Amino acid sequence: MATLTNPPTPTLSINTKLRDLALVEFQVSESTPCENVVRRLEDDSSLSGVIVLDERSQVRGMLTRRAILEWMLSKPYGLDVFLKRPISSMVEFHSRDFLLLPGDCDVIQAADRAFQRPEETIYDPVVVQLGSQDYRLLDVPVLLVAQAQVHLATQRKLQEQQEEMIRILAELEQEKNRSLQYARDLERQKAEILNQNLALDMERRRAQQRSEELARLNARIIEISSILSEKGKSTFAATFAGVEAVRTLFQEIADNNQELSRELKEINTIVDLIVEVAGYIRLLSFNAAVEANRSGGAGGFGAIAQEIRKLAGRTTEASNRIRGLAERIQRQSQSTLQSAQSSAEVVQSLYQQAQSAQLALEELQTLLERAQI
Structure with a gap:
């Protein structure tokens, strides 16, 4: 075999x-x-x-x-x-x-x-x-069969390659469609980016304009602040001088009121002395009248006693009027003193506020000097 x-x-x-x-x-x-x-x-x-x-x-x-x-x-x-x-x-x-x-x-x-x-x-x-x-x-038959099988395998391979080519072409078509879609998306994004760039450019110009306006406003504020600082210094200097003068005046008023209070106390002492003298005069008039009745010479001596009583009455009336005047002066003096004290407190508050304002102006002046640097 x-x-x-x-x-x-x-x-x-x-x-x-x-x-x-x-x-x-x-x-x-x-x-x-x-x-x-x-x-x-x-x-x-x-x-x-x-x-x-x-x-x-x-x-x-x-x-x-x-x-x-x-x-x-x-x-x-x-x-x-x-x-x-x-x-x-x-x-x-x-x-x-x-x-x-x-x-x-x-x-x-x-x-x-x-x-x-x-x-x-x-x-x-x-x-x-x-x-x-x-x-x-x-043998040739074996070669023929092998050739046929190879041709068949080649045909199948070509068919597979053709199917693969069709699949690849379909994928390429899909990729092409996706690429076209990507291209359209890119164009749309490009247009959106262009619009955004235009909007950003407009916003940049607006920001630049606002910046220029702010710069001019800042320069104007600096100018006004400088003027206010200079004017404020002189104004607050005058204010401090006026407030200090008012404080001095109120202090003098308070001192005068205290002096007036002492004088009124002296007047009250004198009034008390007059009242005491008037009491003695009335007592003397009473004793004189008693003696006149006892001695039987009521005519002339009684008239004297009567005049003494009148004098004592006018003295009492004068002392009462002086006392009333002293009391009114005392009340007015106390009211004036209270008003002066209230005014002094207001002036003190204004003085403190003026000091605070002066400090603020000094800080503003410092900021202006730094901004100019």
Whole structure:
């Protein structure tokens, strides 16, 4: 039986090599008797030929089954004699050109080479060299099946690639649509950014205008504040002087009221003395009247006593009027003193407020000097 070096591959690809196919191992040396070869061919009908090697184990020739059978039929007489001869004798007379290909040759390339042979050798087996001294036979039907499988695999691959291309084209179309959408979005964003830039530019100009207005206003405020500071200093200086004068005047009024109170106390003392004298006069008048009645000289002495009583009455009346006047002066003096004290408190408050305002002006002046620096 022929020996298959590789079982048939169920699925082949475009990169399948000859070494991957079902190859037949049947090679003999050139000294092998023809009858051995014929017997092997008769025993194994699947053998399509035999490879004959020379003494260096290189291919000398290849004999097909058909060539061997034709040679045997051409020798009806003396066949036994010829079968005893070495196979090399048959190669010399009946060997034809054969196709020798390396094992790493592609199936498609091998099929192209095989089918380009002459018509009389187109169906001969192909000799495949696997090593320096290792050769195999590749039958044409096996090569045809392999070629068909490779074409089918190639077609499937092309179909897969076509489907992949269609899918890629669809994805590219989607990407294109997304890119167009992105482009539209970018244009819209660009327009929005442009509008925002315009708005920002307008806002910047407004801010610059406001800044210029604030600068002018600040300069005006500084100018006015400087004027107010100078005017305020002089005004508060005059105010302090006036307030101080009012305080001095109120202090003098308070001192005068105190002096007036002392004088009124002195007047009250004098009034008390007059009242006491008037009492003595009335007592003297009473005693004089008693003595006049006792002595019987009521006429002249009584008149004197009567005048003394009148004098005592007027003295009492005068003392009462002086006392009333002193009391009224005392009340007015106390009222004036209270008013002066209230006014002094108001003036003191104004003085403190003026001091606070002066401090504020001094701080304002300091700020103005720093702003000018």
